[in-house]
Amino acid sequence: MALVFLLLGGIAYIGWYVLTQPNSPLPRGWNPLVPLHVQDDVTPFTKMKLARAESSLDSCLAALDGAASVVAMAPLEAAGGCGIEDRVTLSTVGESRIDPLQTSCAIALRTAMWERHGLQPAAEEIFGASISVLRQIGSYNCRPIRTPNGTSSRLSTHATGEAIDITGFDLSDGTRMRLISDWDGDAQKAAFLRAARESACTWFATTLSPEYNSLHADHFHLQSRGWGACR
DSSP: OHHHHHHHHHHHHHHHHHHHSTTOSSOGGGOTTSOOOTTSOOOTTHHHHHHHHTTSHHHHHHHHTTTEEEEEOOOEEOGGGOEESSEEEEEEETTEEEEEEEEEHHHHHHHHHHIIIIIHHHHHHHHSSOEEEEEEOOSOOOOEEEETTEEEEEEOGGGGTOEEEEEEEEETTSOEEEHHHHTTSSHHHHHHHHHHHHHHHHHSSEEEOTTTOGGGTTOEEEESSSSOEEO
C-alpha cells in the first residue's frame, strides 16, 4: 500500500511539474494553471478561467491583451449605487469594430469571448463571411430595471456597467442584420441571430432576446451577472 501511495504521489508531482513549466507541452486552454486569454481554445477549464480573469482589472485586461481595444479608466462612482468599478472604454473586439462605449471589463471580456468563439464561427458557417461590426446601444445607464408594467424598484445591471445591449451586426460582405427587422425575417439572417443568441448564452450570465418580451424586440440584453437565464 505504501508503494502505491508513493507511486501516486510521484505521478501527481510529475503532473504538477509539467503544468507549471513555461514550456509545458500542454496547450494553454487545457492547462488549468495558465490564465485565460481570449484566443485560447475553449476547454472544460475555460469557464473557471473566465471567472478567475474577472476577479481583478489586471487579470481581465491580461485576458483581453491583443484581442480587443480597451483602455482602462478610473472607477466611476455615482449616486444611488450607480457606477462602474472596473471601468474600461471598448472600441474593438477581435475582428469587429464596436462604437466606443464605457463598460465594465467583465462585459468587455465576455463580449470578446462571444465574438471569437460564437459570432465569427456562426457567420462563417452561415454566410461564408466574417463579422465586421457589432452594433450596440449602450452599456452604462444609471436607471432601474424596466418591465412591461413600468419601472422596477431595483437597479438595472446597466447601472453598474454589467450589461450591454446589442442591436445587430454588419458582415464583411456588406450584409446587415438588425434584430428589429430580421429576427423573424429572412431565413438566413434569422438563423444567424438565433445562433448568436445561443452562443451569447454560453458567454454571458444572462441573455435576453426578442423572445423574452417586447422591450427586447430590437436588442440582445447581455449581462455579466445572473443565474444563466437564456431567453
